[in-house]
Each structure stands twice: as structure tokens, then as C-alpha cells.
Amino acid sequence: MDSDLHSNHQPRVVIIGAGFAGLGAATTLVKHGVKNLVILEALDRAGGRVWTHKPFGTAAVELGATWIHGQDDNPLYQMAKERGLLADDEFSMVTCQPVSVTPQDYFFNEQGKQLPSTQVEHVTGFFGRLMSQINQQDYKPECQSLSVGEYLDREFSLTDLSKAEGSEDIYEWCKRVECIDEACNSMYEFSLSQLGLYTALEGPFFNSLGSKGYQALLDLLIGQLPSNSLRCRKPVQCIQWEGSSSSGLKASKHPINVVCEDGEQFPTDHVIVTVSLGCLKERATTLFDPPLPKGKMEAIQRLGFGTVAKIFLEFSKPFWPDDCAGIQLVWQQGPESLKGYSDGCKQQLWRSEWFKKIGGFDCVPMHKSTLCGWITGLAAEHMETLPESEVGEVCVRLLKKFTGWPVTELQGVLRSTWYTNPYIRGSYTNVPVGVDAVKEQMALAEPLPSTYQRKSLLPLQVLFAGEATHPNFYTTTHGAYMSGVREAERLIKLYESKVNPRL
The missing domain is CATH 3.90.660.10 (Polyamine Oxidase; Chain A, domain 2)
Structure with a gap:
């Protein structure tokens, strides 16, 4: 591929959250030659709302996501099948x-x-x-x-x-x-x-991935990441993107600065935000500088996020x-x-x-x-x-x-304690009465700067992924993964255009 992705001006990308959305984005970028990336995860483990645990012996239980929802066009099912991870016992498969x-x-x-x-x-x-x-x-x-x-x-x-x-x-x-x-x-x-x-994708649901559980799929994705790119116990305090009043950005060659709660900072060209909708509901007002546009804040408020x-x-x-x-x-x-x-x-x-x-x-x-x-x-x-x-x-x-x-x-x-977890605050998305789901999910997924903002700004500074941003597959792990792939592909297309995005 002849693009800036393989030039000396390779973009730097920060991904916030190491669930399936974040890992989907990261591995897609890596496959297209992006090595200058870092994943910041607030928890002490990757996986997000997928947590395979072994409290009662060697076999796993899933404290979070349990199902692979259907077979047809499901990338996680295909991944599990190709690697022989699907259990074949009588409990592993149910009709949809x-x-x-x-x-x-x-x-x-x-x-x-x-x-x-x-x-x-x-x-x-x-x-x-x-x-x-x-x-x-x-x-x-x-x-x-x-x-x-x-x-x-x-x-x-x-x-x-x-x-x-x-x-x-x-x-x-x-x-x-x-x-x-x-x-x-x-x-x-x-x-x-x-x-x-x-x-709903065609085919049965699978609720068992053998003794290793969903962690086996996570391990496959984590194994594709560049060395030392995954940073756990790194909760983010603020995302300062271009237009921020922060003086630190003015002196940086990067338009974005991601500030962690421990004070460490990560200057970058693009940031992909994959945190849960529940976390956004609680933190969005302070997480972004300048603040999110009104339409995006309203989408965060209107969509439901249940436990x-x-x-x-x-x-x-x-x-x-x-x-x-x-x-x-x-x-x-x-x-x-x-x-x-x-x-x-x-x-x-x-x-x-x-x-x-x-x-x-x-x-x-x-x-x-x-x-x-x-x-x-x-x-x-x-x-x-x-x-x-x-x-x-x-x-x-x-x-x-x-x-x-x-x-x-x-x-x-x-x-499980998904609601009391300060970095998750629930389980997955729902649509309350009176809410236009497609409208709000499109607003939630729209990158910043928005299309109506200044043309001089570097495009695709802040991108959004996660199951809540997928209008067809919200609530699912494959929806989360595919949303991460979607945002990575936005960046890939930007650099494939061979147009310097700063001009």
C-alpha cells in the first residue's frame, strides 16, 4: 500500500479502552502498517466488559459477555472457528x-x-x-x-x-x-x-469457548499488538484536542494531548475513544477539551445504558x-x-x-x-x-x-459488579421509549471535528467506537469489535487519499 501509513510521517494513534472495540481498532491499524500506537486501559486487564474468570477451578466462567451471537458475517465466530476455540458440548449452542x-x-x-x-x-x-x-x-x-x-x-x-x-x-x-x-x-x-x-445474525448462539472462555479470543487479538503498546491501569483524565485552550498543545507538533489521571501525557494525531456509554454519561462533560458538541452530548444522554x-x-x-x-x-x-x-x-x-x-x-x-x-x-x-x-x-x-x-x-x-465499576457503569446499550436510535447512534459515532467545524482543523482527531455506536449490532461483542474496525478504516482511508490532511 502506497500511503502515508508507510512513510516517515506515520500518524500517532492513541486508543482509549482495551475491550473488543479498542482491540479491533488496534489490530486493524497494525495490519495496515501503523505501529506508532498506544492503548490506554483504565482497568488492570484488557477485555472491558468481557471478563473470563476462574473462581471455581480450572474451567472459566464469564462475568461479562457470554455469547457469540450468530455465525453468518460474525468476525468473532469466524475467528473462534478458525482457531478451534468453539466448545462442542451440549451447552455450547442454542437457537437464536x-x-x-x-x-x-x-x-x-x-x-x-x-x-x-x-x-x-x-x-x-x-x-x-x-x-x-x-x-x-x-x-x-x-x-x-x-x-x-x-x-x-x-x-x-x-x-x-x-x-x-x-x-x-x-x-x-x-x-x-x-x-x-x-x-x-x-x-x-x-x-x-x-x-x-x-x-440478529443467522445461526445459533454459542455460549462456550472451552476452558479458556472469551479470554482465548482476547489473547488472539492482544498477540497481534506491537510490544508495550497496551498500557493497563492508565485511566484518562482529559482529551485535549485541537482548539483546546491548553498551552501544551500550542507547542506540540501533535494536535491532541491525552492526559492520564496519573499525570502522564500522550501527544497524538488521532485518538479513538472506545469507553462505555455508561462511562461517557458520567464523564463526558469533563473528559473533552473543548467540550463535545451539543448533538453528541444529547445522544449520550438520550440513549439508555442498562445493567x-x-x-x-x-x-x-x-x-x-x-x-x-x-x-x-x-x-x-x-x-x-x-x-x-x-x-x-x-x-x-x-x-x-x-x-x-x-x-x-x-x-x-x-x-x-x-x-x-x-x-x-x-x-x-x-x-x-x-x-x-x-x-x-x-x-x-x-x-x-x-x-x-x-x-x-x-x-x-x-x-458481577459492572454498574459499580467507575470506568464502565453498566453493561450495554438500550433504547428508551421516544428515542430515535439511529439518529443518536450516528451522532455518537460522528468523529471530531464535525463536518461543520473549521476546514483548517486536522480531520478525524477524535473518533468514537463501542457497541453503543453500532446501529445494528449494539449490545454485542461483534458489534463492539466491528465498530473499532470501522474507525480504524476511517483513518486508513484518510491516509490512503495521499492528501496531506494538514493542508
Whole structure:
């Protein structure tokens, strides 16, 4: 390639964040000859919201991202397949359905009664078909302004299923579990009209990458980086880009200066910001000098960023049947029933009854004595503030109450803390009612200086990547990775033009 990328005037690039977006950007630049780059990561590890941990032996558990979402055109699936990283056990693959239920899922109500599988299948099957229609935007135009929860309730009320005793409670469970996919506090807060913009890739989901987990993919990318280019424990305090009042920039040959919290500075030509939307919500007003344009700040504020948490429970030995894939909890009036949601908002029951937001406890691949509970939204944020021992005790009480089984000794508890992490502040993006997702995501992804700013400024000084900036694949690891590749390719095209960008 004959471009400035291979000349003596190679650009210097700083990437903020070493998750899949940052690593995608870095490895793409490296493949095109850019060696003068550095990745600044606030945490003590690479991976961002992907964190493979080994608390209960040699096999991994995923505290963060779990799934490879589909096969077709998924670069992470292709990467894992080519390197033989995909596990082939029975837990590793599920069909792409909004609520995936198998005959091996045991459903219990709060009276300790196991629910008939036929009733469960009828309700969850209806819910799955309805969510597929929503994703295809197959609903009447007058429903555009509804929340997903409101639309789901409306359609369910028109069926005979709604008249069957106990079916409404199972339907509430479906909505509660769907909150995990959407990273929302409630389906009553998620936009119906925007949900169909997300693109699901064809093929099954994979939730197991062998004993090394998602870390195996991270290691592949990290191995492609220049020596000493990844700097962990380097949180950034301020990005001073051209036009900043900082006197330091005036004397520098680089238009940008990245200042870390420890005082170290990195002059650069381009910076790719891949921090989470949650972090931007909290820090954007102080992170950039000069401040971000109004449209970008509004996009950061309007897009939602929810919390999805996991609770791992290790027991002395399994107390569930060998054919059990998960223990699902059905409340008589759960938080995703219309009345439960309304009361929860008014009385803040997510504090005193946070545990009602747990959908159930699933078996964990390669961990025969471990269960994993999922919890979302404000309840998850509150759960993160509690001692792990208290979280474990509450979960054991739930398991005893619902199943009536003799629960064995709890030997270990591990829960995720994405919301309380000051450099992440949540899990992934959602779209609240009334928000135009494409508009806001395009505004969030637009590089600085913007097209309307002075022509004399060096273009593409500050670029933005991360799952929140991808209008089709937000919430996913492949969306994050592809957004990083996208921003790297912006820079590559700039220098391929053979036009000095400073002229």
C-alpha cells in the first residue's frame, strides 16, 4: 500500500479502552502498517466488559459477555472457528430465540409447585413468536409509540392463554428474562419502534469457548499488538484536542494531548475513544477539551445504558436432577406484571425485593456444581451494593422456597459488579421509549471535528467506537469489535487519499 501509513510521517494513534472495540481498532491499524500506537486501559486487564474468570477451578466462567451471537458475517465466530476455540458440548449452542426454553428447564412458582411443561411451552412459544414479529416490525402503525411491555400485554390479553390460570405469571417471567437481552430496567421502558433496528445474525448462539472462555479470543487479538503498546491501569483524565485552550498543545507538533489521571501525557494525531456509554454519561462533560458538541452530548444522554448482572453459586454437590438445565422462578405478581411494575416504581420495591428480578438459575457449562442467576436493571444495581454473602443467602432461600429440594451447602458466591465499576457503569446499550436510535447512534459515532467545524482543523482527531455506536449490532461483542474496525478504516482511508490532511 502506497500511503502515508508507510512513510516517515506515520500518524500517532492513541486508543482509549482495551475491550473488543479498542482491540479491533488496534489490530486493524497494525495490519495496515501503523505501529506508532498506544492503548490506554483504565482497568488492570484488557477485555472491558468481557471478563473470563476462574473462581471455581480450572474451567472459566464469564462475568461479562457470554455469547457469540450468530455465525453468518460474525468476525468473532469466524475467528473462534478458525482457531478451534468453539466448545462442542451440549451447552455450547442454542437457537437464536428471544426467550430460549428447553424441556430441561424446570419452572416453579413461589408456592413450591413445579409448573406443567406443556403450559410453559405454550406461553413461552407465544412470547417467542411475538418477539420475532416485533423484531421484524410486524405490528400496526398505531402501536409505534408504545413500549415493548405495553405491546406485549396488549397482544397477550387478546389470546385464550391469558385466561388460563398461571399463564399470566409465566408471561411475566418471559418479560423479565427478555430484560436480560435488552439490558433494560423494564420492558415498559424499552421502545417498541426501535427494537426492530437491531439485526440478529443467522445461526445459533454459542455460549462456550472451552476452558479458556472469551479470554482465548482476547489473547488472539492482544498477540497481534506491537510490544508495550497496551498500557493497563492508565485511566484518562482529559482529551485535549485541537482548539483546546491548553498551552501544551500550542507547542506540540501533535494536535491532541491525552492526559492520564496519573499525570502522564500522550501527544497524538488521532485518538479513538472506545469507553462505555455508561462511562461517557458520567464523564463526558469533563473528559473533552473543548467540550463535545451539543448533538453528541444529547445522544449520550438520550440513549439508555442498562445493567445486567450475574450471580454464580457454587455448591458442595448438585442438588438438581441430572437432566435439569435451569431452575426458573415464576412469581404470582412479578416486577414485569403491569401492576408489579407500577408498584415497584412508586414504592421502590427494587431495593427491598430486588431478588424478584432474578429470572432463575441456570446450570453452568463445565461446572457441574454451579448455578448462575441473572438479574437486570435497578435491582441489579442495588444487588451490587450488598455483601456477596448476603446475596448468596438470599439466593439459597429462593431455591429452597421455590423447589422444596434439599439444597446442598453453598461453598462460594461470585457476582458481577459492572454498574459499580467507575470506568464502565453498566453493561450495554438500550433504547428508551421516544428515542430515535439511529439518529443518536450516528451522532455518537460522528468523529471530531464535525463536518461543520473549521476546514483548517486536522480531520478525524477524535473518533468514537463501542457497541453503543453500532446501529445494528449494539449490545454485542461483534458489534463492539466491528465498530473499532470501522474507525480504524476511517483513518486508513484518510491516509490512503495521499492528501496531506494538514493542508
